[in-house]
Amino acid sequence: MADVEETLKRIEGHKGVIGTIIVNSEGLPIRTTLDNSTTSLYARLLRSFTTLARSAVRDVDPQNDLTFVRIRSKKQEILVAPENNYLLVVIQNPSE
């Protein structure tokens, strides 16, 4: 458990990071540094988005697979490291 906390602290300490969320395979958040409503919104939306992205990559080339997702918006960037079981979502404000 200590490893998990340490790792998350290292990630959150990076420049511009606004928040971190870990989502499980059902789209439920397990760990978060943001408030509840924002977290559940991000978790639900990004889980389905990542699945869609993964199927897009694999449909084009079945040997290929999704490694990372970055969504850049006007105000921030959302980085998602996907896996079958978990998703690690980091929201960063790159211009700070």
Next chain:
Amino acid sequence: MFADEDLDSVSVESVWRKSQQGAQESVRVKRSATADAHLVLFCVTRFWFCLFQRACQTPAVTTEHAGVQTGSKTSRFTQTEPQEQMDPKRVFSGSGSDPPGLVDFLRRVEELLIRELEKNSRSHAFDGFRANWEERSQQVSHLHRLEHPGAQEQGLHVTAVSWSCTGSVIACAYGRTDDGDWTNQKSCVCLWNLDRRGLRPKQPDLVLDVPAAVTAVCCHPERPALIAGGLYNGEVVVWDTSRTQDPVLAQTGMSADSHREPVYQVFWVPLEKKGEFGVLSSSSGGRVLLWTVDPDQGRMVLVAAYAFVQQQVPHSSRLKARGGSTVGVTATALSPWDPDTFLVGSEGGLLLRCSFSSQTPAAVTSEGRSVTPRAPAVFSFRPSGGPVHSIHCSPFHRNLFASAGTDGLVQVRSLLQADPLLSVRVSDSYVFQVQWSPSRPLVFAAATGRGEVQIFDLARKSLRPAGTIQDGAPGRTATCLAFNSQNHRLLAAGRSDGSVGIWRLSSELMEQRPSESLQLEQIANQVAE
């Protein structure tokens, strides 16, 4: 109904022999035999009123017994399991045991993620890049010019405009802005629905006749049919446009509680009970009153009263008090961030921060009023050079607000400091209204006495306006303006020639840039020298 009648005699054939023979016959035949006998009996008794006895007999009823047996049996039970409420709070507890594989997962992705985060913070790849989602327009364009010929004939000015909560209806109040005397002139409030296909700019969709000049109007933030208005004679009226008979839902009337001077601003404020709204009205008689609407009786009930008296206004040593003993309130603003704070500007140039929950009683005689007035002033800002016509709190920063008055300046101030942070010279003449843009934190618009609406962008380094809206002949003052909070492209500006212009803003003035909030924060944190 009962009459003597002579009928032919009825002969009944004997049927019981026949029925005995028909023992094997079908049920139908058996039934008809007995039915016949019964029918005859019935008819006879009906017309003759005497009991006529007949004997009849049915054949023996045959019965049979048969048994059925099932070959094999199976039994099944079903039961639903109680559904576990996905309690989000439980999920975030964090302290319990980690799901399996979490540590390994984090170890695998950590390096990748940190690399990406660092690259991001150093990257210049997206500097200045903006995606083009909507058609961008370079200029501010004029959409409509709404006029009410009836009001224009009387020479009425547009005194206030307000968009409805849906963003499609605009309510325009007519009155006069240059008269100092009591008038008995009737005026009106006109409504146009801009989303209707058959929009006629010279004919309002709805005209509400009002017995006095209207000085303020405000649409309800949740129910599109309710409009609150303040009149020149001190009354506050609430109209319900969904009622066809008499749109006046409630009014204060001329009671001891109501204002005696023109009501310059009305607002809908949320009350403690969620979903209910009350009307806050402020007048130049130095009073700010909070009413609730009682629709059954058609009147407005006073809930709280605040009175401003010169002696009770907090002073700092540098500020000199001007004017008579009452502080005539000409401008009010509510803070969207703090429901307890409101700002008040006076005829003498005073700007005060007030609190709804203040308990100190005001030093006025309560002449038969139902609610004792309180003195709400908490903090006094450095006064401006003339009467304050308009105050507006920034929807993007909790401490910023803009104030405008007759000195031609718009001052951007902070709630925490007495001195203004920025003074922007908008025009040479009076500024009647200032409002922050609902979509860009650094933009505000001001309606000036020269007839122009100047739009300023604080992100630009220059002192010149980012946009100027000039409608028609110069020399007509622009008396009021309102941004549409639903459709951020639209701006309505009312003028003293009785027309209201609807303008569509350019994309530049409407879309938020990435670092605007930061710049606003920097402006707010400046300390005035």
